[in-house]
Amino acid sequence: xxxxxxxxxxxxxxxxxxxxxxxxxxxxxxxxxxxxxxxxxxxxxxxxxxxxxxxxxxxxxxxxxxxxxxxxxxxxxxxxxxxxxxxxxxxxxxxxxxxxxxxxxxxxxxxxxxxxxxxxxxxxxxxxxxxxxxxxxxxxxxxxxxxxxxxxxxxxxxxxxxxxxxxxxxxxxxxxxxxxxxxxxxxxxxxxxxxxxxxxxxxxxxxxxxxxxxxxxxxxxxxxxxxxxxxxxxxxxxxxxxxxxxxxxxxxxxxxxxxxxxxxxxxxxxxxxxxxxxxxxxxxxxxxxxxxxxxxxxxxxxxxxxxxxxxxxxxxxxxxxxxxxxxxxxxxxxxxxxxxxxxxxxxxxxxxxxxxxxxxxxxxxxxxxxxxxxxxxxxxxxxxxxxxxxxxxxxxxxxxxxxxxxxxxxxxxxxxxxxxxxxxxxxxxxxxxxxxxxxxxxxxxxxxxxxxxxxxxxxxxxxxxxxxxxxxxxxxxxxxxxxxxxxxxxxxxxxxxxxxxxxxxxxxxxxxxxxxxxxxxxxxxxxxxxxxxxxxxxxxxxxxxxxxxxxxxxxxxxxxxxxxxxxxxxxxxxxxxxxxxxxxxxxxxxxxxxxxxxxxxxxxxxxxxxxxxxxxxxxxxxxxxxxxxxxxxxxxxxx
Amino acid sequence: xxxxxxxxxxxxxxxxxxxxxxxxxxxxxxxxxxxxxxxxxxxxxxxxxxxxxxxxxxxxxxxxxxxxxxxxxxxxxxxxxxxxxxxxxxxxxxxxxxxxxxxxxx
Numbered sequence: 001x002x003x004x005x006x007x008x009x010x011x012x013x014x015x016x017x018x019x020x021x022x023x024x025x026x027x028x029x030x031x032x033x034x035x036x037x038x039x040x041x042x043x044x045x046x047x048x049x050x051x052x053x054x055x056x057x058x059x060x061x062x063x064x065x066x067x068x069x070x071x072x073x074x075x076x077x078x079x080x081x082x083x084x085x086x087x088x089x090x091x092x093x094x095x096x097x098x099x100x101x102x103x104x105x106x107x108x109x110x111x112x113x114x115x116x117x118x119x120x121x122x123x124x125x126x127x128x129x130x131x132x133x134x135x136x137x138x139x140x141x142x143x144x145x146x147x148x149x150x151x152x153x154x155x156x157x158x159x160x161x162x163x164x165x166x167x168x169x170x171x172x173x174x175x176x177x178x179x180x181x182x183x184x185x186x187x188x189x190x191x192x193x194x195x196x197x198x199x200x201x202x203x204x205x206x207x208x209x210x211x212x213x214x215x216x217x218x219x220x221x222x223x224x225x226x227x228x229x230x231x232x233x234x235x236x237x238x239x240x241x242x243x244x245x246x247x248x249x250x251x252x253x254x255x256x257x258x259x260x261x262x263x264x265x266x267x268x269x270x271x272x273x274x275x276x277x278x279x280x281x282x283x284x285x286x287x288x289x290x291x292x293x294x295x296x297x298x299x300x301x302x303x304x305x306x307x308x309x310x311x312x313x314x315x316x317x318x319x320x321x322x323x324x325x326x327x328x329x330x331x332x333x334x335x336x337x338x339x340x341x342x343x344x345x346x347x348x349x350x351x352x353x354x355x356x357x358x359x360x361x362x363x364x365x366x367x368x369x370x371x372x373x374x375x376x377x378x379x380x381x382x383x384x385x386x387x388x389x390x391x392x393x394x395x396x397x398x399x400x401x402x403x404x405x406x407x408x409x410x411x412x413x414x415x416x417x418x419x420x421x422x423x424x425x426x427x428x429x430x431x432x433x434x435x436x437x438x439x440x441x442x443x444x445x446x447x448x449x450x451x452x453x454x455x456x457x458x459x460x461x462x463x464x465x466x467x468x469x470x471x472x473x474x475x476x477x478x479x480x481x482x483x484x485x486x487x488x489x490x491x492x493x494x495x496x497x498x499x500x501x502x503x504x505x506x507x508x509x510x511x512x513x514x515x516x517x518x519x520x521x522x523x524x525x526x527x528x529x530x531x532x533x534x535x536x537x538x539x540x541x542x543x544x545x546x547x548x549x550x551x552x553x554x555x556x557x558x559x560x561x562x563x564x565x566x567x568x569x570x571x572x573x574x575x576x577x578x579x580x581x582x583x584x585x586x587x588x589x590x591x592x593x594x595x596x597x598x599x600x601x602x603x604x605x606x607x608x609x610x611x612x613x614x615x616x617x618x619x620x621x622x623x624x625x626x627x628x629x630x631x632x633x634x635x636x637x638x639x
Numbered sequence: 640x641x642x643x644x645x646x647x648x649x650x651x652x653x654x655x656x657x658x659x660x661x662x663x664x665x666x667x668x669x670x671x672x673x674x675x676x677x678x679x680x681x682x683x684x685x686x687x688x689x690x691x692x693x694x695x696x697x698x699x700x701x702x703x704x705x706x707x708x709x710x711x712x713x714x715x716x717x718x719x720x721x722x723x724x725x726x727x728x729x730x731x732x733x734x735x736x737x738x739x740x741x742x743x744x745x
Contacts, residue, residue: 614741616670617662624658 001050002060002074004096004149007043007106010036011142015135022131027121033134034117037141041110048103064099066218066287067504071099073151073215097151097214100502101283101349105148105276108353111480112272112360113141115473119364120264122469123371133173137268140166144273148280152212153202156284160198160241160277164191167274171261183257190254194244198281201237204230205288218287228292235288235296238281239303246278246333249307253562255330259322263367266322270329271360276352279336283349286504290343301341301425305432308334310560312439316446317556320376321366324447328402329359331440335417338433344420345504351413354484358401358410361477365395368470369451372463378447383456388465392452394478399448401481403441404524411524412485418516434523441524445531453536646687653680667728667735671721678714682707 014036018029025032054070056063061072075095082089117137124133143162150156165188172184206212208230209220220226242248247255255275259266269275282289282300289296308331315327332355339348368391369384370376385392401408414437422430466474490497490510499508533540546553558564613619653676660673689703729735 612744614744616737616740620658620662624662 001047001054001058001072001098002096003043004047004098004106007040007047007110008142008145008149010039010043011138011145015139015142018131018135018138022135028131028134030117030121030130030134033138034114034121036138037110037114037117040141040145041114044103044106044110047098047106051098051100051103064215064218066222067099068506069099069101069503071097071215073097075151075213092154092212093152094155095151096149098149101280102148104349104353104502105280106145108276108356109141109144109148109272112356112477113137113144113268115360115477116264116268116272116364119267119367119470119473120262122467123264123367124262129173133170133262136166136169136173137265140170140268140273144277147277151214153205153214153217154212156214156281157199157202160245160281161195163245163274163277164188164195167191167258167269170265170269171258173261173265177260179257180260183254183260187254187258190251191244194241194251196240197237197244198241201234201241204234204237208234214284221287221291226291231288231291232295235285235291236299238285238288239296239300242278242281242337243303244278245281246275246337247307247330248278248303248334248337249310250562252307252311252330253559253566256318256323256326256559259320259326263322263363263370266326267360267363267367270326270363271356275329275333276356279333279340279348279352282337282340283345286340286345289340290504294343297341297343299341301338301421301429304334304337304339304341305429305436306334307331308338308436309432309439310334312436312443313552313556314559315443316439317553319378321369321378321381321447321451322363322376324378324443325359325362325366328362328440328443329355331436332359332402335414335433335436338429339417339420342417342421342424342429343504344417344424346499346502346508347413347416347420349502350416350488350498351410354409354413354481355402357477357480357484358398358408361394361398361474361481362402364470364474364477365391365398368466368474369395371466371470373460378450380457381451381460382454383452384460384463385452386456387460387463390465390471391474394474395452396448397478397481399444400528403444403528404437404520405441405528406521407482407485409481409484411520412488415512415517415520416488418520419511419513422513422516434519437520438523438527441527442531445528446535449531449535453532643687643691647684650680650684650687653677653683665736665738667725667737667740668722670737671718671725674721675714675718678710682710685710 011033014029014033018025018032022029051070051072054061054072056070058072060074061070063069064071073095075093078092078094080089080091084091117134120133120137124130127133140163143159143166147156147159147163150159168184168188171187172180174180175184202212205217205226208226209217211217217226221231244251255270258269261269289300311327311330311334315324315331318324318327332351336348336351336355339351368388369381372388373381373384375381397408401410404411404414418430418433418437421433465471487495487498488510490500495501496507497510499510501507530540534542534545555561657673657675657677657680660676661670664670664673685703685707689698689701689707692698692703693700725735728740732740734740
């Protein structure tokens with residue numbers, strides 16, 4: 001199992017090779033990138049197998065005191081700052097931490113990255129920077145895999161920033177377009193704001209524990225040597241970083257704009273590599289969050305709930321297909337955070353995976369639609385199931401899964417979240433969560449019906465279905481979106497359900513609350529039926545519904561004015577403040593303090609240079625007069 | 640014996656002539672010669688004073704002569720150096736007029 005570090009290494013190695021030698025390789029190095037991730041995916045199965053076969057007696061493995069999961073940790077010395085053992089010296093290790101959370105993430109990341117890369121072969125075909133795309137893709141996957149394997153906060157932070165820079169490169173991949181450049185910068189800067197919190201949190205933990213190791217930090221929390229104040233503060237600061245990466249309100253504004261990148265990149269960012277990093281971080285640092293009174297978890301759940309609700313309402317009125325999916329991602333990330341905040345550790349990880357497969361599927365389906373129609377606005381689509389049946393089927397599977405229709409993966413994971421929220425948070429939480437579930441089914445139904453049902457537009461009659469290389473990944477993801485929910489059940493003799501695999505504190509088998517299940521099924525089905533009647537049969541007047549909610553819709557269509565508020569703040573506060581700083585810098589620091597002494601020196605020089613005449617006789621005269629003066633002075637003293 | 644004051648008068652006249660030469664002359668060679676004149680004025684002063692104060696016990700008998708010989712030695716070296724500098728100056732600038740040698744001026 002100590003060979004798990006091979007998983008990211010393949011992709012790390014592939015990236016520079018593709019950049020340097022890409023043009024000499026067949027398919028510009030894309031195959032190398034795919035081979036690397038296939039290698040990682042293969043190693044993942046070996047790691048899963050060997051984890052299954054190991055117990056607390058395996059070398060490096062033990063049952064964690066805080067999570068009670070079998071955890072394996074392998075580390076070696078990275079470097080020492082200062083003399084080893086001396087006071088104030090720092091010894092840094094780097095290593096890997098393997099527990100079920102890591103394994104689940106490894107599986108999700110390697111699988112989705114593999115699917116997206118295969119899909120990109122066809123989608124990005126003919127792009128002038130085809131090789132570069134795959135190089136960054138490899139680096140992106142490698143960084144994310146390092147992030148989930150890291151056993152210390154420092155390595156995690158390094159990988160975290162690598163993920164950030166790769167997302168910047170991929171969102172701005174078509175940097176000839178101004179919006180793409182702006183979106184890339186926005187994504188980078190907004191997530192960086194959260195990252196500052198993360199860094200401070202990490203340093204705070206390091207100051208208290210004296211080590212960057214996660215296990216040391218969790219042990220300190222469990223043993224009570226870390227005070228409540230430090231634990232709570234650092235948990236909140238870590239959550240700031242997670243909010244930035246996972247696009248939680250108010251840091252969510254970058255994610256919808258990130259749609260400017262190529263669509264497979266969106267699939268990767270939304271499903272596997274970027275946004276789930278925040279959820280992963282909260283799950284990984286869960287012992288910190290739930291220590292003492294678990295106050296940080298209350299914050300997490302409130303932020304998650306607000307995000308989920310707000311994004312769902314925006315998704316309901318967005319008209320751009322990719323933006324609908326983007327807001328749906330934000331909403332579901334909010335649900336994951338809400339679940340973590342409600343002690344639903346298993347539910348959050350389960351939903352992350354179910355959502356990852358479904359959302360990757362939806363994005364690849366949307367990419368297929370955009371690829372052949374070259375439209376992004378849903379108004380330009382409609383009736384596409386007649387010309388692209390395969391895409392219609394897989395997209396519908398993804399939409400139904402996220403909408404929470406039974407049997408599909410999304411239903412089971414959402415159900416787990418509802419149970420967790422119901423158990424640990426008060427009644428307003430569960431009501432609002434159910435509203436979110438209803439909205440999520442509504443907007444999914446809306447996207448599906450608007451794009452694939454109804455009248456086929458004449459401009460779209462020529463479009464063709466996805467080519468082979470795009471169809472295969474979509475089909476495989478569709479199978480998972482269909483059947484992934486099965487792992488939540490107890491399969492006697494084989495597998496006890498996901499609750500016995502990933503858990504916090506104590507394992508739990510399959511459980512199901514009948515009334516919650518019934519309510520969520522009724523809501524989901526009703527939402528899909530309603531959207532079918534509105535958008536396909538048009539037996540419910542859309543205008544009537546819209547006029548009833550018109551003031552609220554206006555707020556939603558303007559995305560709650562977040563962008564405007566930020567723009568106003570930047571223009572009126574940040575820039576004004578910077579201008580005053582710049583004035584201070586120019587007037588006081590530059591003109592007065594730096595140029596001032598220089599000016600004085602120069603003026604003195606100008607005044608004094610007159611005596612350097614360059615004539616020997618004037619020097620001699622001065623010398624003679626000086627001697628005479630000196631002589632008179634001495635003579636007067638003597639007399 | 641001639642009175643000491645005549646020697647001192649001669650010395651002062653020679654010194655002032657030298658000083659005038661240094662200040663008024665434009666040719667570097669003549670300036671060096673004027674400096675030599677000033678040095679020799681000092682020598683006359685020293686030797687005259689030394690021979691007049693012989694046996695007065697204030698100084699040792701050879702002090703004035705010693706310093707005069709010392710000055711002659713230094714003057715010889717100084718002339719050699721000065722002429723070398725003037726030679727280089729002439730090679731570079733084709734003139735020994737000190738008014739035109741003002742490169743070091745601001």
